[in-house]
Amino acid sequence: MFCRKCGNEISDNARFCNLCGEVVKKSEELEIPEMTLEESITFVEKLKYKYNEIEKLERQVMDNEALLSRLRSSGSSG
Numbered sequence: 001m002f003c004r005k006c007g008n009e010i011s012d013n014a015r016f017c018n019l020c021g022e023v024v025k026k027s028e029e030l031e032i033p034e035m036t037l038e039e040s041i042t043f044v045e046k047l048k049y050k051y052n053e054i055e056k057l058e059r060q061v062m063d064n065e066a067l068l069s070r071l072r073s074s075g076s077s078g
């Protein structure tokens with residue numbers, strides 16, 4: 001491939017252009033940080049925790065909605 005800055009030809013696995021020093025990135029490549037097994041486990045645990053928090057909130061909203069509809073139905077026929 002070629003450097004997008006100076007046009008110098010660089011090898012496909014090079015990270016920098018050896019002529020101008022421009023960082024070479026493949027545009028379609030996703031940047032996934034390298035994680036150790038332990039790091040990825042804590043990452044997943046954090047996601048699980050967040051998901052649990054969201055589930056709790058959803059349950060609260062559902063409870064509130066049930067309460068509201070009960071109040072509405074009892075209030076309308078009075």
Ligand SMILES: [Zn+2]
Nearest residue numbers: 003006017020
């Ligand atoms: Zn270059």
